[in-house]
Amino acid sequence: MININKEEAGYLLVNVNLTEANLSHSDQFKNEVIALLNEKQRSIWLNMEQVNYVDSSFLGALVAALKHAISLKRDVVLINLQKDIDDMLKLIRLDKVFKIYSTEQDAQQATI
Amino acid sequence: MAAYKVFTFDNRPESITQCSRTVLGYLEPLLTKNGQARALLLRAKFIIGELLNNAVKHSGAKETRIEVELNDVALIMNKVDTGTPFNLVSEIEKQDAQLIVSSDVMHLLYAIKKDENSVSFFCKENLTFELDVNKLAEHLGLLIITKAADEFTYHYLKPKNIFTVKLNLCR
Numbered sequence: 132m133i134n135i136n137k138e139e140a141g142y143l144l145v146n147v148n149l150t151e152a153n154l155s156h157s158d159q160f161k162n163e164v165i166a167l168l169n170e171k172q173r174s175i176w177l178n179m180e181q182v183n184y185v186d187s188s189f190l191g192a193l194v195a196a197l198k199h200a201i202s203l204k205r206d207v208v209l210i211n212l213q214k215d216i217d218d219m220l221k222l223i224r225l226d227k228v229f230k231i232y233s234t235e236q237d238a239q240q241a242t243i
Numbered sequence: 244m245a246a247y248k249v250f251t252f253d254n255r256p257e258s259i260t261q262c263s264r265t266v267l268g269y270l271e272p273l274l275t276k277n278g279q280a281r282a283l284l285l286r287a288k289f290i291i292g293e294l295l296n297n298a299v300k301h302s303g304a305k306e307t308r309i310e311v312e313l314n315d316v317a318l319i320m321n322k323v324d325t326g327t328p329f330n331l332v333s334e335i336e337k338q339d340a341q342l343i344v345s346s347d348v349m350h351l352l353y354a355i356k357k358d359e360n361s362v363s364f365f366c367k368e369n370l371t372f373e374l375d376v377n378k379l380a381e382h383l384g385l386l387i388i389t390k391a392a393d394e395f396t397y398h399y400l401k402p403k404n405i406f407t408v409k410l411n412l413c414r
Contacts, residue, residue, distance in 0.1 A: 154256045223386055
């Protein structure tokens, strides 16, 4: 469901290998991200370019993962969001919660 | 312009994607033909997904009906089942009284009693919130429907639970 694309000193770039990120995947996704945070003790930048739909369960899993990251003084960052996903995040104002960037390079410039 | 179709959902999580695609596949040409913007279809997509999620998580029934009606002024979607009633109707005693359904640092979601068997949902945004991630809600389905819809109501007509979502067409 997720795989590490790149390991940097300050973050892991992680691909989300889903097109429809919904109730069927949310628990597993949350568990995998939290396990990765615990193991690597680094922020996770989620490359969302393959994801063309998210539902409330998946968004809840993202929020849970972010809470866990913050408790470890790390972060969960969203990269390469498709427009529909971006619109969904804006609808429920999660764009004010997550750091969102168009590309990894944009995220690097903003955060490192 | 008038169209009406009923879809049956088997309340299995693995069927959500297919059912959602089927309903949207029916709606897309109808809305496009009538000059409705992408935004309306996107809102419908969010709502259908959450109605199906709600069915899987909460209905307790084996099957859910999704009724879709398009008329000259609105797209109306009903989610109908005979499962567990939503207790909001009984919890709110008086007409026009309201109850907080959920809250976090950014939103308050209310249900207001419309009549003996119905509630309507609405949402208020906290515009001056100080972000505390630990105070964010993780259950977002009703909030998404409420914010994406122009009207969102629940009606209990024993033994039927009827969630109705209305999206006004662009004029």
